[in-house]
Amino acid sequence: MGVPKVGIFFVVDNQLLMDAVPVENGEPYGDTMGYGSHYEFWETMTPSNVIEKKFKARAYDAYPRGRVVYFTQKKLFVLYADKCLKSGELKWLAEQFCITEPVFARDEHYQCATCNPFFMD
């Protein structure tokens, strides 16, 4: 395992798109360290493969997404994710961020096209 990371991710057809940095390079906010913006990641991406092209072809919030945040006081990593990402996927995501003991949480902000009843492409 490498250095634990914080940042954002999307899951597009079982492939991971992530924008992350080692936790010590994260952006402090209150007692948390986080990194990245889903919208900016989508907005600034120049697609270079099929998955990225699929991702870019739809609205930034069309695919399941989430975020890993480190809580500096409690010394724990929380992985927030869309509710349609199942436990196996969550464990796989935690591995990609090099986090051994994550807390998994849902965040209503993270709803993909399938989960969001008000979604518009």
Ligand SMILES: [Zn+2]
């Ligand atoms: Zn979803």
